[in-house]
Amino acid sequence: MTRPSRPLRLVVLSGGVGGARFTRGLLAHLDRTGLEADVTVVANTGDDMTLHGLRICPDLDTLMYTLAGVVHEEQGWGRRDETRRVADELAPYGVGWEWFTLGDRDIATHLARTSLLAAGATLSEATARLSARWDLPVTLRPMADEPVETHVELADGSLLHFEEWWVRTRAAEVPRRFVQVGVDEASAAPGVVEAITGADAVIVPPSNPVVSVGTILGVPGIAEALSATAAPVVGVSPLIGGAPVRGMADACLAAIGVAATAEAVAVDLRARHGRLDGWLVDDADAAAVAGLREAGIEALARPLWMTDLDATAAIAGAALGLAFELAAGLSQRG
Numbered sequence: 567m568t569r570p571s572r573p574l575r576l577v578v579l580s581g582g583v584g585g586a587r588f589t590r591g592l593l594a595h596l597d598r599t600g601l602e603a604d605v606t607v608v609a610n611t612g613d614d615m616t617l618h619g620l621r622i623c624p625d626l627d628t629l630m631y632t633l634a635g636v637v638h639e640e641q642g643w644g645r646r647d648e649t650r651r652v653a654d655e656l657a658p659y660g661v662g663w664e665w666f667t668l669g670d671r672d673i674a675t676h677l678a679r680t681s682l683l684a685a686g687a688t689l690s691e692a693t694a695r696l697s698a699r700w701d702l703p704v705t706l707r708p709m710a711d712e713p714v715e716t717h718v719e720l721a722d723g724s725l726l727h728f729e730e731w732w733v734r735t736r737a738a739e740v741p742r743r744f745v746q747v748g749v750d751e752a753s754a755a756p757g758v759v760e761a762i763t764g765a766d767a768v769i770v771p772p773s774n775p776v777v778s779v780g781t782i783l784g785v786p787g788i789a790e791a792l793s794a795t796a797a798p799v800v801g802v803s804p805l806i807g808g809a810p811v812r813g814m815a816d817a818c819l820a821a822i823g824v825a826a827t828a829e830a831v832a833v834d835l836r837a838r839h840g841r842l843d844g845w846l847v848d849d850a851d852a853a854a855v856a857g858l859r860e861a862g863i864e865a866l867a868r869p870l871w872m873t874d875l876d877a878t879a880a881i882a883g884a885a886l887g888l889a890f891e892l893a894a895g896l897s898q899r900g
C-alpha cells in the first residue's frame with residue numbers, strides 16, 4: 567500500500583473492555599512496527615449513569631484506565647490496587663446500587679468528572695481534562711456530549727438501565743428491545759465526524775456490536791460520517807465459534823434478531839449502519855469467509871483470541887493490514 571508520509575490517522579469505535587484491550591494491542595503494533603499514527607478512540611457513552619449524584623462513564627473510564635496502564639487486569643474495568651471503603655460505608659445506608667462496585671480511586675474519577683460538568687464543561691472537555699492526567703497515547707472522545715443512556719425493555723414491558731440488566735441480572739432475560747434514551751437529541755461530539763472523515767482507516771474493535779458499536783453508530787452524524795469517509799472501515803469479530811469473546815453479546819444479538827455468528831454480525835452492522843468493508847473472523851470461523859466475500863465484505867480468518875499483548879498486537883496488525891489492502895484496492899481473494 568502507499569502509506570502517507572505524515573502520521574497515519576486511525577479511528578477506533580470502541581465499547582469498554584474488548585475495545586480497550588484491542589486499542590492497547592493496536593498501540594503496541596504501531597510501536598513495534600515503527601508506524602507513526604494519531605489514534606482517535608470514539609467511546610460508547612450509552613452505559614453512562616448518574617449514581618450518588620456522580621456521573622459515571624464506564625466505557626470512557628475502562629479505555630482511560632487501560633490505556634494509562636492502571637486498569638484492574640483480571641476484571642478488565644476499574645482500577646488495580648483498588649479499595650472500597652466508600653462502598654462499604656454506603657452499603658448500610660441501603661441507597662444506590664450496592665451490586666455495582668465503585669472503588670475509592672474510581673470514585674475520584676467520577677468526582678472529578680462531575681465537578682467539571684457542574685462547572686460547565688462538556689463531556690468532551692471533561693474527558694480531555696481527565697485524560698490529560700494520564701498523558702494518554704490516543705485522543706479519547708465520547709461519542710456525544712449529550713447524555714445518551716441505553717435502557718433495556720423486558721418482555722413484561724419493564725425498563726432497566728443497561729447496567730442493571732448487564733451487571734445485576736447478568737443479562738438473564740433476553741430483552742424485547744434496547745432503547746437509547748436521548749440519542750435523537752444527541753449529536754456527534756466535537757471532532758468525531760472530522761476524525762472519521764479525515765481518517766486513513768476506521769476500525770471496529772471486538773466490542774459489543776449492539777450496545778457499544780451499535781450505540782455509537784446510532785448517534786446522528788456518525789453513521790453519515792462513516793458512509794462519507796474515503797477510509798476503509800474494517801472490523802474484528804467479537805464472536806468466535808458462535809460465542810462472544812467476552813461479555814454477553816449473544817443476548818444482545820438475540821434481542822435484535824441477529825444470529826450470534828461472526829458472519830451475521832458483520833452483515834447486520836453493514837445493513838444497519840451502511841458501511842463495513844473488511845472483517846476479521848477467527849480461524850474457527852474460516853468457513854464464513856466465502857459468504858462474507860460474496861456479500862461484498864472482504865474477510866480474512868486469523869487467530870482472534872486476545873490472550874496477551876502479543877496476540878492482541880497481531881490482531882490489530884491484521885486489521886490494519888486489511889485496511890491498507892482495501893485502501894490500495896489490492897484486496898486479494900483466495
Ligand SMILES: O=c1nc2n(C[C@H](O)[C@H](O)[C@H](O)CO)c3cc(O)ccc3cc-2c(=O)[nH]1
Nearest residue numbers: 582613623624627643644665666667668733
Ligand atoms: O460486572 C461488573 N462490571 C462493572 N463495571 C463494568 C461495566 O459496567 C460493564 O462491564 C460495561 O459497562 C459493559 O461494557 C464497572 C465499570 C465502571 O466504570 C465502574 C464500576 C463498575 C462496576 C461493575 C460491577 O460492579 N460489576
